[in-house]
Amino acid sequence: NAGVTQTPKFRILKIGQSMTLQCAQDMNHNYMYWYRQDPGMGLKLIYYSVGAGITDKGEVPNGYNVSRSTTEDFPLRLELAAPSQTSVYFCASSQRFGYTFGSGTRLTVV
Amino acid sequence: ELKVEQNPLFLSMQEGKNYTIYCNYSTTSDRLYWYRQDPGKSLESLFVLLSNGAVKQEGRLMASLDTKARLSTLHITAAVHDLSATYFCAGGFNTDKLIFGTGTRLQVFP
Structure with missing residues (x-):
């Protein structure tokens, strides 16, 4: 399992560049989430999805876009990267009361 | 606006001592989670509390939930160095989105 x-685990971007953070789950969970964690802080919800084709904004969606074309994949797109997007990004999925988190992507924007 | 507040934010405690971390939330939540995070790592699920009065214990950690007071606690008994980590609570607030507290950084020293 x-x-x-x-993917990736680490990435350095220059200001203004774009990239896609990939997230895939193999548990057939309907719900998927993207969080960011700034140094010394808790996790903030960026976007979430309740199923293929359905996405919605979380607490801090500005500067990001998502899509959910399949149950398994939930990519996060950063357009025009800014230093304020330097953070660790966690993807998660859930079914009923159980949440599973990925290992994170550490992104630095310089 | 939904808020989840933890206190203390930092906790330095001696081995063998007991202490409690508090998690207050601002609106109704149907479930409350506790997670552990080691530096540079992802989140490890500790407890899921699903009803008022729920109490769960694992080793030296015990979590409880009082939905009327909108309060959850994580009690540490006879702390050991291996418990040093950051602990987060998170609430479901009648949705599938988890809203996280700011975290409590625990350091246990000899």
């Missing part, structure tokens, strides 16, 4: 797989 792979669980929730995030």
